[in-house]
Structure formats: structure tokens, C-alpha cells
Amino acid sequence: MTAPSTIAADDGSAPVRFDLVAALKDSLKAGAIAFGLSIPILAFKTEQSGGDIFLRPRWGLVAVFVAIIFGVRLLQHAFHATKAYRLATPDAHQATEFVHAEPSAFQKVSRFGIPFFLGIAISFPFLIYLIQGGLDQSRYWVDLGILILTYVMLGWGLNIVVGLAGLLDLGYVAFYAVGAYSYALLSTTFGLSFWVCLPLAGILAAFWGIILGFPVLRLRGDYLAIVTLAFGEIVRLVLINWTDLTNGGAGISSIPRATFFGLPFSSGEDGFAAFFGIEYHGMQRMIFLYYLILALALLTNFVTMRLRKLPVGRAWEALREDEIACRSLGINTTNTKLTAFAIGAMFGGFAGSFFAVRQGFVSPESFNFLESAIILAIVVLGGMGSQIGVAIGAVVLVGGPEILRNLGFLSAVFGESFDPNEYRLLLFGMGMVAMMVWRPRGLISERQPSVFLKESKAISSSHVKEGHG
Template sequence: MNAPSITTAGQTQAVTRAFDLGAALKDSLKTALIMLGLSIPILAYKTDQSGADLFLTPRWGLVAIICAIVFGMRLVLHAFTASRAYRQATPSSHQATEPVHAEPSAFQHVSKFAIPFFLGVALCFPVIIYLIQGGLNESRYWVDLGILILTYVMLGWGLNIVVGLAGLLDLGYVAFYAVGAYSYALLSTTFGLSFWICLPLAGILAAFWGMILGFPVLRLRGDYLAIVTLAFGEIVRLVLINWVDLTNGGAGISSIPRATFFGIPFTAGEGGFAQTFGLEFNGMHRIIFLYYLILVLALITNFVTMRLRKLPVGRAWEALREDEIACRSLGINTTNTKLTAFAIGAMFGGFAGSFFAVRQGFVSPESFNFLESAIILAIVVLGGMGSQIGVAIAAIVLVGGPEILRNLTFLQAIFGSGFDPNEYRLLLFGAGMVAMMVWRPRGLISEREPSVILKERKAISGSLVKEGHG
């Protein structure tokens, strides 16, 4: 930012420079008092159980600390907004004359460097980790984390078709993930089919379920669609729990066959992967193979989505998100268009699900609860609906971010050894979701990239892009 010219600064200084400390303190005190009210009694007293009786343990020290933190944070916020208001009140000389579309958009900024960068990092990730950690076994945690993030990237991309492109708000996406996982689990344990046969079957089954669940909800819009899809997601999970004959209920299905390297098992003995390729046996071979497997699956998802956007069906999805009535007047069969979005989105969910099953070797209904759907939807919305790279970044932030908590062991020195930062993972996740929405309601990358251009590529500002009726 350029230094403001003297005249503008002179005019605005009197208004905004003066940071009213008294008012800020008063407001911060008020906020702290509200925090005190909120802490009573839920923080101030802990219920503990001895035998059949509950007794209360007071924790007023904790309440005092938290109120002090809130007070301090509010004060800092006041100081920060005061200085920001000051900066905004003194515009730099070039700001006022800038036309809206002349500035390079966030999308152009990000896509130029980020896409090759991310792709490169993703491809070399196991090697990089191997070099940093200095051994295969030492890098296990990081490669596992990479697999986890990529799974969510893939799920995010799959849901992006439904939510981001077609504008249909789906809170039950995890149902298709579950269908994929159970398809592989059941087909492989009952019929002994291999992963490579089950993978497409799982996708087809999930797409089929996408259509079955999509059909009744076609005429619903907005929040109602979200709640019905949530209900479907929960019904699928509850049926998985209660239909013990088929799914073994809450205990889940275990000893699912592991992935093979196109038929060559990752075993130590004769005919195993290590022996075939003349390597020393190491369990990490399978993990690294899984990493590349999910990377390929995710990239296929991305490739197909990018391709679909440039096909009539993809344009019809986006048109549907913008204005369903106009679509009907142009001869677009909105029913079929919505169903294809549900089906294709579900299919990728199914692929990801069967990958989940082959990776874990175990599936149980508890892996497919509402929280998973909420995380995937949060990834899509935070990424910026419809933006592929945004979704990938959001997946890294939302899935990778909480992992940092695991490593914050130094906090134990402050809060005592009983403190486990991992307990606060979901607490912070929920608070983070709120904060992200308040900070960037349209997500990290809200610009839309046109699917076809005549002369000049111009990104479309997020404020014009609608979010769909469903």
C-alpha cells in the first residue's frame, strides 16, 4: 500500500486515528462479562461421577483465565479494526481508478503457480518425506496423512460436482462413501472379487444409489434439500447398524482383502511385491502404493470434472445453479440434469469409499456419520464452490490443520500433563467453520472460470455467481 498523500491523511486523521481506548476497554469488559455468563455453570463446575452419584468440582480459575483471554482478544480486535478503518479511510491513489476486472483475480494468481506446484508436491510427496525423515518406516505417519488428505480432496471434488456446479446442497454425501466402502467390503469378502473389479462396481452402485436418493428430492430447494439429504445419510448409517445379517451391524466388517499391485500381493514371501521387484520387504511399499492409488483416483476425478464443465451437461449444471426456470424454458430436462449430477457425484464418492475400505481393511458404520458429511461440505464451501484448486487447498487446511494439534505437546508444559490437545480437535474444527464463514463466506477462491472463451479470458467475480436453489 502506498503512503497516503498528505491531504487525505490530514482530513481523516482526526476521525479514525484516534483509537478510543476508554470505549474499547469498556466494550472488552462487556464481552468478558458475557463470556462469564456463558461459562456459568458449564465451565465453572464440572460434573464428576462417583458410583451412582454426581458431584461438582468448581473450576473458577479456568473461567477467570478464559474471561481474561476473551477480554484481551476483544481489545486486540478493537485496536486492529481501528487501524484497518484508518487504512480504508485513506485510500491509496491507484485504488479509486481501478476498474473492477482489471486486477488479476485470486483465481489467476493461484492457478498460475499453485496448480503445477501442488501437482509436483503431490507426485513427489513420498520421496520428499522419505528424504526428510530419512527412512521408509519413519515416514509412515506423513504418508498416511497424505493419503487421508487426498481422500478428502477426492471426496471434496466429487461433492463439488453436486454442490459447486449443480448448486444442489447435499448434506448426506457420506452415504455414497459408505455405499462404496460396503460394496467393496461385501463383494470381496463374500465373492472374493478383487479390488480392481470391485472399484468400478462400487462406483456404479453408488451412482445407482445417488439416483435413487436423488429422485425423490428433485423438487426440493435450499435448506430443505440439505435436511432431506442429511436424513438419507443418517438412514443409510442406521440401516448399516441395524441390518446385522448383511453388514454385521455396529461391529463392522473386518479382514477385508488388502490391495494388490495389479495382482501381486504386498507380502513378504514368495511371489510378493518385494520379491518380484527384487526389493527388500517393507510394509511401507503397500502404503506408498495406496498413496499413489488415491492420487490417481483423485486426479481422475479432477480430470473428469474439468472435462464435464466444458461439455453440455456441465454447462447445464451451472445454468441450473444460476436459474432453474430459465433452464426449463431453454429445453433443458432439469430432472435428468440434476440426476446426472447426483449420480456422477455419488460415483466418485463410491470410488473413494472402496479405496477407504481397501486401505483400512475394516469398515464400520461409525466411519460414515454426519460429521463426515459436514467436513466434506465444509471443504467444498470453504474452497469456494466450483473451484477445483480451492477445494484441494481447503482439504489440506481442514484435514491437515487439526493434525497439527497432535504435535502441540509443548502445551502440556503449560496446562499440565493431563492436557491432550487432540481432544480439542473437533471443538476447534467447529469454531473454525464459523470463523471461516464469517471471514470468507464465499470461500477461498470465489471467482468462477468461464468454460469457454471467444477472445479473452476473464474470471467472473464471485458476487455474480449464484449458489443455486438447492
């Protein structure tokens, strides 16, 4: 249903005209299929009362659904027809426009985008304070900022594995879980502080990265993805079932909160506010957490950028391009893949221990497959291998669904029980498909060379391979 038949494509140079009858026919067909699909899953809702189950017909909903599909299809036809018309009509500027290479998307974004984004990220709490006009009012936004930055960091960590080394990892969340549980367990049982636990969590996650990475090294493509998925699920299931250690599905609560290098964010005498002689406010801890995750994310970025220019980073990318050639050049592909797994996992572990200190509570349900899928989607949407692309991807995929929260007014249209938030994952799934159809290489698909002799030219994605694993 997505690729409409090319209308009148065979009469060559003649301007293409919009064939309304054909479009209508096709749209009707799409509507009929939509009708078939919605029976019975939309047409009848199973309702329960007590032990009984009965059906409630909802033909109105089916009509709306079919109408939407019909309309979308018709619009698609119209869009394609105008596009075909534009392509078929010769344009006087065409020749000159295409000869001059335009600056690539990366160069455009990097020249103005990177300082802009960085500026926004650093001043975000102040901007929000000014816009919202108070600390209490900005709580939601700072919280959202923390959430987005967490995913930016996770995306950057996974980008090392998927984007640079070309190893598709669907179980990345396992390392996030290892980091979170490391901090949770170390701090609750041994009373270690966050700053001691953070490197430990990273090391433990890296260690698990190697343990899990080792057996999967010879796998390629989809098989690698499925095995990493299996490992991710095994970690989660073990966390659920190993109740002696992890307290099972109930999770670990009352994890010590973050302190400002030893100063707790409390209203007491020895608190952060009292030490600096300022008035205590609950938001101080939030803002601290915001800058903490910003620093961690920037550290991830800094290290990744450094690694790309080191032999190990080049070997990762070479591995993505051609593993056999790598072996013939004396590169130990096993070690190279393991370092990618370990370093990616380490950043996942850092992010995990941040997650634990922020929530004060961890449970296995925070580390399900969907999380891995979201992080992967961030990397793919952003453009594999592109740091700024991944950051944009995180803003879109994590920040975007928040818009749904503010669509409460729609319940006036669809009835009282309508909650736009329910549709978050539904739209997310559709978005993933649409992304693959529309721009499978992500928003920023050009690759920036790690070294240059005279000038650095972005490499178009048509040359860049996506890896064998």
C-alpha cells in the same frame, strides 16, 4: 461480539482515532457475557465416582476464558480502528491501484500453484523419504498424505453436486459408505478383487445417488440439505441395525488388502517385492496406496474438468444460476440434477472402496454426519466450484488439525491431562463459523468460464449464484 461498533464513523473525513475507553467498556461487556456463558458449564465439572455424581468447581478456567474473550475483543477493536484509519486516510496510490484490474486469485494460484501442487503431490513420498531419512520414519506422513488425498477426492466429488449444480447435499457420506460396504461385502463374500470391485462400487453408489436423488429433486435450499442429511443418517442407521448383512456396529473386518494388480504386498515368494526382485518393506503397500488414491483423485479432477466443458456441465451451472430459465430453454432439469447426484455419488463410491481397501475394516461409525460436514466444509472453504480451491481446503481442514498432535508441549502449561487433540472438533466448529463470517465464498471464489471467444476472464463471485438447492 464480532462486529464492533464502528468507532467515530460519523465524523466523515476526519482521521479516526482509537477510542480506548469505549473499546475497554465494550470489551468488559464481552467479558461479562463470557462469564455468564461459562456459568455453570465451565465453572463446575460433573464428576462421577461409582453411582454418585458430584461437582468440582473450576473458577480458574472461567477466569482464563473470560480473560481470553476480553483480550480478543480488545484486539478486535484495535484492529478495526487501524483499518478504519487506513481507509479514512487518502492514499496517493489508491486511484491507480484500483483501476488496473489485478490478476484474480484464481489466475494467481493457477499459473504457479497448479503445477506446484501437482509436483508436490507426485513426488510427496520421495520428498518425505528424503526429509525424514527413511521409509519407516515417513510412514506417518505418507499416511497423512493418503488421508488428505481421500478428502481431496471426496471434496471434488461433492463439488460436482454442491459447487457446480448448486444442490446442497449434507448426506454425501452415504455414498462413501455405499462404496466402502460394496467393496467390503463383495470381496469378503464373493472374493472379488479390488479392481473388479472399484467400478462396481462406483456404479452402486451412482445407483444409490439416483435412488436418493429422485425424491429430493423438487426441494430447494435448506429443505434439500435436511432431506439429504436424513438420507445419510438412514443409511448409517440401517448399516448399524441390519446385522445379517453388515454385521452391525461391529463392522466388517479382514477385508482383503490391496494388491499390485494381483501381486500381494507380502514378504512371500509370490509377493510384489519378490516379483520385482527388491527387498520387502511394509511401506511399499503404503506408497502404492498413496499413488492409487492420487490417481483416483486426479481421475475425478480430470472428469470434472471435462464435464464442465460439456453441455451437461454447463447445464449444471445454469441450473445453479436459474432453474426456471433452464426449464424455459428446454433443459430437462430432473435428469440434469440426477446426473449431478449420480456422478458425484460415483466418485464418493470410488473413494469409499479405496477407504475400505486401505483400512481393511469398515464400520458404520466412519460414516456419520460429521464426515459429511467435513467434506462440505472442504468444498465451501475452498470455494464452491473451484477445483484447486477444494484441494487447498482439504489440505487445510484435514492437515491442519494434525498440527494439534504436535502441541503436546502445551501440557506443560495446562497440566498433565491436557490433550490438544480433544479440541480438534471444537476448533473445527469455530473455524466453520469464522469462515462463514470472514469469507463465505471460500478461498477461491472466482469462477472460470468454461468456454471463451477471445479471452478467458474470471468471473467475480458477486455474480455467481450459489444455487437454489
